[in-house]
Amino acid sequence: MVKNVAIVSLSSGIIGEPFVQFEVEIGLKRLKEYGLNVKLMPNACKGLEYVKAHPEKRAEDMLAAFRDPEIDMILCAIGGDDTYSMLPYLFENNELAETISNKIFLGFSDTTINHLMLHKVGLRSFYGQAFLCDLCELAPEMHPYTRKYFEELITTGTIREITPSDVWYEERVRFSPDQVGTRTPAHPNQGFELLQGSPVFSGKILGGCIDSMYDIFNGDRYADMPVLCEKYHLFPEAEDWKGRIILLESSEEKPTPEQYRKSLEYLKERGVFDAVNGVLAGKPMDETYAEEYKQLLKEVIAKPELSIVFNINIGHAMPRCIMPFGVEATVDTGKQIIRFAE
Structure with a gap:
C-alpha cells in the first residue's frame, strides 16, 4: 500500500505558477x-521558466525521489515537451541506473520519455495518469473510471485488469476558478475495437505518447532531441520489442493524419512492427481524427496478421486507466479485457 507520494515536475513546471494554485490545492486535498x-x-513548484531552464534540477528531483527510502510512489505533475533534456544528467555517469529503487512511477504524455529511461535501466513503471491532469480535475470528484484505477494502484501497488470505460468526456477548454465543480459533456464509449488480427494476444506492454516518440526521431521541435536520444540509446532496439505489445496514444496537440503517418513510419523503419505481438492505440482526445488514425494504423503497418486494438481509454482522452509497463499482459477483445499476470 502506498503511504508516501513524491510529486515531480520532469517536463513542465506549471504547478508552480500562481494561476494554477487553486487546481493544485484540489489535487493535494484529494491525495490527503x-x-x-x-x-x-x-x-517541482519553481515555475515554468525555472524548470525549463534547469533540466539538471529536474534530474536531481527524480534521483532524490528514488533515493528516499520513505517514498513509495513518484507521481509526475504533468507532461510537457522537453524531459529529454534530462538525459545527460541521468545517463552520462550511470546516475539513474545506480539510483533506481523499486517504487511506483506514474505519468503520461511527455513522460513517455521518462518511461523509456526507466525501461532502459530495468525498472517497471505505470502509464496513464498525472497529478494536475487527474487528481486536480475540476469536477466535483475525479472521473469514476480514472479514480477506480488510481485507487487500485495506491491500495494494491499494481493493476490487475483493464476494461473499457462506459463513457468518454470532452476535453475541458476553460481552466479557471469559476469552473470548479463543473463537468464536461460525456458520450457513450464504444469499447475496445479490434481493427485486425487475432482477438487474443499477449506480451509485455511498452510505449506511450506517439507525439513524444515522433520527436525522438524528428528534430522539428528540438533539434538536439534526436541527437541526445541517439547518444544515450533511449529508444529500444528492434530485438527489445520482440514479443512485446506497443502502446500508442496521441496528445492534446491532436497530430494531423500526416504527422501520425510519419510517426508510424519512424517506428516501422526501426523494426518495431516486425517484432511486436500487437498494437494498442489510445482513444484520441475528443475522437479527433479517430477514423483517419484507424486507417493509417492498418495501412502503414501493413501486416494484416498483426493484432491492432483501437479505442483504449488511456493517455490524453478522458477518462484514463493506468497501464503497467513491463508486466505480462493478455489482451482479449472478445471479452473486452486486458489482464496482467502480476
Missing part, C-alpha cells in the same frame, strides 16, 4: 483524503 503523505520535490 486518501491518507497519503505528499512531498513536493524541491524544484
